[in-house]
Amino acid sequence: MNDGTFALKSDTNITHATLPTAFVNLLSLLMRSPSVVGAEHSFFRVLQRELEERGAKVTWYEGVLVAQGNNPDSLYLSAHIDRHGLICTGPNEFQYASFVAGARSDLLGNSVDEQFMRKIVDRFDGEQVFAYEPWSGAYRGSGKITNAYICEFRNNLIFSLIGLEHTVAGTPVAFFDKLKMTKNTISGQLDNVLTAAVLVYLFELGYQGTAFFTAQEEAGKSWRYLLEWFRRFGNSTNQLIVVDTSPFPDAETAAEQQLVLRNKDANAPFNQELTKAVSQLCKKLNLSTLYKDQYVEQLNIKRISQNETPMSLGSTEMGRIIASSNGLVDGTTLQIPTSGYHTLSETAPTEAVAAFICVLAHLAGITEGNERV
Numbered sequence: 001m002n003d004g005t006f007a008l009k010s011d012t013n014i015t016h017a018t019l020p021t022a023f024v025n026l027l028s029l030l031m032r033s034p035s036v037v038g039a040e041h042s043f044f045r046v047l048q049r050e051l052e053e054r055g056a057k058v059t060w061y062e063g064v065l066v067a068q069g070n071n072p073d074s075l076y077l078s079a080h081i082d083r084h085g086l087i088c089t090g091p092n093e094f095q096y097a098s099f100v101a102g103a104r105s106d107l108l109g110n111s112v113d114e115q116f117m118r119k120i121v122d123r124f125d126g127e128q129v130f131a132y133e134p135w136s137g138a139y140r141g142s143g144k145i146t147n148a149y150i151c152e153f154r155n156n157l158i159f160s161l162i163g164l165e166h167t168v169a170g171t172p173v174a175f176f177d178k179l180k181m182t183k184n185t186i187s188g189q190l191d192n193v194l195t196a197a198v199l200v201y202l203f204e205l206g207y208q209g210t211a212f213f214t215a216q217e218e219a220g221k222s223w224r225y226l227l228e229w230f231r232r233f234g235n236s237t238n239q240l241i242v243v244d245t246s247p248f249p250d251a252e253t254a255a256e257q258q259l260v261l262r263n264k265d266a267n268a269p270f271n272q273e274l275t276k277a278v279s280q281l282c283k284k285l286n287l288s289t290l291y292k293d294q295y296v297e298q299l300n301i302k303r304i305s306q307n308e309t310p311m312s313l314g315s316t317e318m319g320r321i322i323a324s325s326n327g328l329v330d331g332t333t334l335q336i337p338t339s340g341y342h343t344l345s346e347t348a349p350t351e352a353v354a355a356f357i358c359v360l361a362h363l364a365g366i367t368e369g370n371e372r373v
Helices: 021-031 041-053 101-106 112-123 193-205 222-233 272-284 292-305 317-324 350-364
Strands: 005-009 012-015 057-061 064-068 076-080 086-090 093-096 128-132 139-151 156-162 172-175 185-188 210-214 238-248 259-261 289-291 329-339 346-349
Touching: 021 041, 021 193, 041 057, 041 064, 041 193, 057 222, 064 193, 064 222, 076 193, 112 139, 185 350, 193 210, 193 238, 193 329, 193 350, 210 222, 222 317, 222 329, 238 272, 238 317, 238 350, 259 272, 259 350, 272 289, 272 329, 272 350, 289 292, 317 329, 329 350, 346 350
Parallel strands: 076 210, 076 238, 238 329, 259 289
Antiparallel strands: 005 012, 057 064, 064 210, 086 093, 086 172, 093 156, 128 139, 128 172, 139 156, 185 346, 259 329, 329 346
8 A cells, every 4th residue: 555556456446646437427426316314215216226236135124225245244334325405394485404393303412413503504595406306306396595594493494495486395405416526636515425425336346245325314313224224134233334424624624634433422432342443454554544532522622711612522323323222233433534514515535535445445355356455
């Protein structure tokens, strides 16, 4: 790895500045397919096709699509596939989908989203959006956001739109999105289609383990679907790696490390041995890492000294499932650092994405010839 090249297959080289064309094409495709929180069914259809074309056995359960290779218990990986968007809740009325009344029971108040709602209200003016049929993904027209405000009585973002006055209640509305690339970065609505695309791509490289694709993580529900699967089919103890993006305040801070680990989140401590194993692998590959919980705790020392409200450690799918599974499932997380959190210009360093693919390939034992990647 001294030359910065990750050799995954004879025809696939990942460098710190370059991503495989096959992966970029896949990510571009998935980003164009809508998957608003609570209306992910049509995206599951797209995922099923892409996974089966790459040799995976795909099974659907409520809220989770499970893709498996020939050695499904060798490694468990999970990525949520829902993205932020709007939902029509009445005549010409649109709300932020993850915060509608039906999602409130699973939001604990300790997530970054809820704390930052007041900071993101001004991000959406002028954004182009489109409505779609939630089961088939059929296009139902386009519009533009003209205003957004917080309704204190409903504790949600309310949006004014033009062009979608015909939309009926229950219709999801997604942001128009496409992948944008520079020499050193990729950007778009990356959370969390980016890591989901990597899991699909792993099957193209020969992954034989299990990958979970979960719905409604942004509404705090995905862990329930995942835990239900393990209660049905899992072993007495199950180690899981949950993958996602991890927000930083600006591009420079995001680029200071290639990958993000955690010892814990706001809900539970993670598996120490697995976290250490992932950390040691990153060191072996000369990849820089940061522990997000330690980073936030250090920031909070400064914030408290200045009489500012401390930041949440964040609520992850991994933490929720550990806290609720009574030892049935534990594990850790691996995340890609990004800036521009939950916007259409969320940005990740290209080398971080390359490093992420490399680490997961090593964990999966994907080989070139007889040598481990």
